[in-house]
Amino acid sequence: MKLAVYSAQPYDRRFLEEARSAMSGVETVYFSDRLELDTVPLAQGCGAVCVFVNDKLDAPVLEALHALGVRAVLLRCAGFNNLDIAAGMRLGMFMARVPAYAPEAVAEHALALVMTLNRRTHRAYARVREGNFALDGLLGMTLHGKTVGIVGAGQIGAAAARIFHGMGCKVLVSDPAPASQLDGLVERVSLDELLTRSDIVSLHCPLMDATRHMINAASLATMKRGAMLVNTSRGGLIDTAAVIDALKCGQLGALAIDVYEQESNLFFHDHSSDIIADDVFQRLMTFPNVLVTGHQGFFTIEAMREIATVTFANLACYLQGARCPNALGASA
Structure with a gap:
């Protein structure tokens, strides 16, 4: 499984790689670009995307991702106002978030x-x-x-x-x-x-x-x-x-x-x-x-570690076909 991480900063890579090391069979590729329609092609060859608060996940973006073969959307945040859940459900996509991190x-x-x-x-x-x-x-x-x-x-x-x-x-x-x-x-x-x-x-x-x-x-x-x-x-x-x-x-x-x-x-x-x-x-x-301040309220070592750990736990649920407690929409 190849995972495309959008809106990736150096600190995201640090903690996500730390969590990924405990999982086998997952390759991560990082992009500093925000996810929007123009940047969807970056996820070519990936089965899942990992996104943050300002990434765009409306119906056209989800449809374009689905056409590339993306079947899972992992939000490394609690809020999901940027995600069109109904569109994701219609496409049969797995969607999950990190509901509580420190x-x-x-x-x-x-x-x-x-x-x-x-x-x-x-x-x-x-x-x-x-x-x-x-x-x-x-x-x-x-x-x-x-x-x-x-x-x-x-x-x-x-x-x-x-x-x-x-x-x-x-x-x-x-x-x-x-x-x-x-x-x-x-x-x-x-x-x-x-x-x-x-x-x-x-x-x-x-x-x-x-x-x-x-x-x-x-x-x-x-x-x-x-x-x-x-x-x-x-x-x-x-x-x-x-x-x-x-x-x-x-x-x-x-x-x-x-x-x-x-x-x-x-x-x-x-x-x-x-x-x-x-x-x-x-x-x-x-x-x-x-x-x-520039959206740094979440930015502590403990919170970043929890975000990364739960994000990969959500991905593991998807890969194993197991029930995910953090799933959204039809995945819940």
């Missing part, structure tokens, strides 16, 4: 974003490097006693809730089916109530039709004035233009994002010598109360 990694990154933006440690670092020890402009708030709203209480959201609870915050959770292990630690409320009461709102829900642009002009208007918004889930949860308007008028006090709705042409690559043509993103970067 959820604490993303939750801890959300906390890091909050702490950095709140206490301006990124600005303080730059100042001190230049010999400037003035404190003006670095005033933050004490998180202990503040209200943190967690939108989506899956494994990552639950981990974030536990972290903020441990810091002495009052934690509100909005989720149709919140984790039972949070009983006694959080208050379950509607999304509207969460937005109204929270000093910090952290998004941890999947991107789907029902959640796309859930943070928009109307929902931003209901938030506590000056609140902080954090997104480490999927960029499409936020209407970026509406967020910019809310930042400009002071309705939104601060924004920390590890994801961006148009990130596919930006993130995971070095554009330091390029002119970034995305005017919305460039406008966002002009705000001193905005902090952006």
Whole structure:
């Protein structure tokens, strides 16, 4: 079996090869290119592809892959909003994901974003490097006693809730089916109530039709004035233009994002010598109360190792015709 790995970075190769060494009969080929219709031919001769969050897996791409002989799609991520499951089912393709890989990694990154933006440690670092020890402009708030709203209480959201609870915050959770292990630690409320009461709102829900642009002009208007918004889930949860308007008028006090709705042409690559043509993103970067990281919330040794291990376990299930607990669609 030959496996084509798209959107491959050096760190992907390191951990995937480590996991592959425990499996016989599998050859991997790596491509830095994102999977889209134009790059499908790279998978010629491969029976499976391994993809990441910004690879395109719509019906035309899946059909083109199937025509090449690809029969398995392995997502090395939890989210699958970029995959047309119905098309994959129609083609009889095996599809599987990595539903949970060190959820604490993303939750801890959300906390890091909050702490950095709140206490301006990124600005303080730059100042001190230049010999400037003035404190003006670095005033933050004490998180202990503040209200943190967690939108989506899956494994990552639950981990974030536990972290903020441990810091002495009052934690509100909005989720149709919140984790039972949070009983006694959080208050379950509607999304509207969460937005109204929270000093910090952290998004941890999947991107789907029902959640796309859930943070928009109307929902931003209901938030506590000056609140902080954090997104480490999927960029499409936020209407970026509406967020910019809310930042400009002071309705939104601060924004920390590890994801961006148009990130596919930006993130995971070095554009330091390029002119970034995305005017919305460039406008966002002009705000001193905005902090952006390039989709690194998952990026820990433990998470990368888990992603690689589960990805090859999913492939083993496909090759052996065994039931796969991480399968999607008809493969489940």
